[in-house]
Amino acid sequence: QGGQMMERIKGVRKKLSQELGFLVQPVHIRDNLELSPNAYRILLMGVPVGEAEVRPELELAINPGRVFGTLQGIATKDPAFGLDAVWIEPSQRENAQAMGYTVVDASTVVATHLSQLIQDHAHELLGHEEVQQLLDILAKSAPKLVEDLIPGKLSLAAVLKLLQNLLEERVPIRDIRTIAESLAEHAPRSQDPGALTAATRTALGRSIVQHINGIGLEVQVITLDPSLEQILQTSIQAVSEGGAGIEPGLAERMHRSLAETVQRQEAAGQSAILLVTPPIRPWLAKLVRHSIPGLHVLAYNEIPD
Numbered sequence: 001q002g003g004q005m006m007e008r009i010k011g012v013r014k015k016l017s018q019e020l021g022f023l024v025q026p027v028h029i030r031d032n033l034e035l036s037p038n039a040y041r042i043l044l045m046g047v048p049v050g051e052a053e054v055r056p057e058l059e060l061a062i063n064p065g066r067v068f069g070t071l072q073g074i075a076t077k078d079p080a081f082g083l084d085a086v087w088i089e090p091s092q093r094e095n096a097q098a099m100g101y102t103v104v105d106a107s108t109v110v111a112t113h114l115s116q117l118i119q120d121h122a123h124e125l126l127g128h129e130e131v132q133q134l135l136d137i138l139a140k141s142a143p144k145l146v147e148d149l150i151p152g153k154l155s156l157a158a159v160l161k162l163l164q165n166l167l168e169e170r171v172p173i174r175d176i177r178t179i180a181e182s183l184a185e186h187a188p189r190s191q192d193p194g195a196l197t198a199a200t201r202t203a204l205g206r207s208i209v210q211h212i213n214g215i216g217l218e219v220q221v222i223t224l225d226p227s228l229e230q231i232l233q234t235s236i237q238a239v240s241e242g243g244a245g246i247e248p249g250l251a252e253r254m255h256r257s258l259a260e261t262v263q264r265q266e267a268a269g270q271s272a273i274l275l276v277t278p279p280i281r282p283w284l285a286k287l288v289r290h291s292i293p294g295l296h297v298l299a300y301n302e303i304p305d
Contacts, residue, residue: 005029013026015115016115022134023133024122024125027114036053038053038054039051042117049121050113052109054109055087055106058073058088058089058106060076060105061073061085061103062103063083063086064083068100071088073087073089079113088103126164128160135150135156135159142177142180145181145184146180148184149184153187154191158191158196162196165197166197168289172207178203183200186200194282198282202299202302205301206304208302209304212271212273220265221275221298222258222273223275229276233279258295262292271296272296273296273297273298274288274295274296274297278300281297281298
């Protein structure tokens with residue numbers, strides 16, 4: 001299945017380059033005799049970031065959360081999302097789909113895992129060269145904007161950091177013109193990466209919400225009790241001034257409650273969006289980024305009118 005695998009990987013790279021907004025570097029495949037015959041390992045900058053085993057002669061039936069019935073096969077986990085799954089004979093495909101399972105072949109399993117890891121580590125794949133290419137393209141249509149921004153208001157390294165911040169929170173950087181205009185407007189007042197990221201996210205609010213929610217006119221959101229928001233805001237302010245942080249027990253209870261709420265939202269087929277006040281959004285987003293990956297943390301001013 002080598003040829004099929006290469007085509008899938010090329011497709012993943014092309015699709016993600018379009019979605020993320022920059023050219024993703026080529027993916028190289030090589031044999032590794034240290035691995036078992038059905039195993040694969042994905043490396044980023046030479047460091048392993050994911051690995052799993054596939055069974056090329058079988059197909060993977062993935063339980064998306066709501067299935068009706070059980071399948072005979074080899075129980076496992078989907079490597080991309082950690083969902084319960086079963087390796088089944090190809091002849092069981094239609095029966096599995098009728099029960100509600102998502103059924104894919106081995107090459108799709110690897111390609112999906114690769115796609116997920118590229119999205120998770122997109123901010124590490126973006127470097128000075130990629131940013132310069134984006135600015136060179138923008139300069140063809142808005143030369144004055146790029147000329148005023150770099151190096152007049154920000155360095156290339158500062159723009160790189162801002163774009164990495166956006167990608168780390170799964171915000172595509174396709175709209176480089178809006179990003180550059182926001183930076184040109186706010187950089188004279190602050191060079192702080194956090195402040196610039198917040199301002200740029202507000203400017204990108206419409207695309208951020210659409211990326212999560214599609215074109216629907218209504219957005220289902222989760223909110224915090226106002227008294228809890230006040231406690232968090234006071235605690236975060238205290239930390240910035242060298243004081244004590246948030247009480248660990250409170251943070252743990254809040255985290256557990258959010259995880260349960262997200263699970264219910266996803267089971268109902270809805271995106272999980274936590275809407276909070278701007279001062280606490282960065283802290284909360286960082287808190288849940290890896291432990292509750294399905295939760296999107298937005299500030300009130302990021303929701304478009």
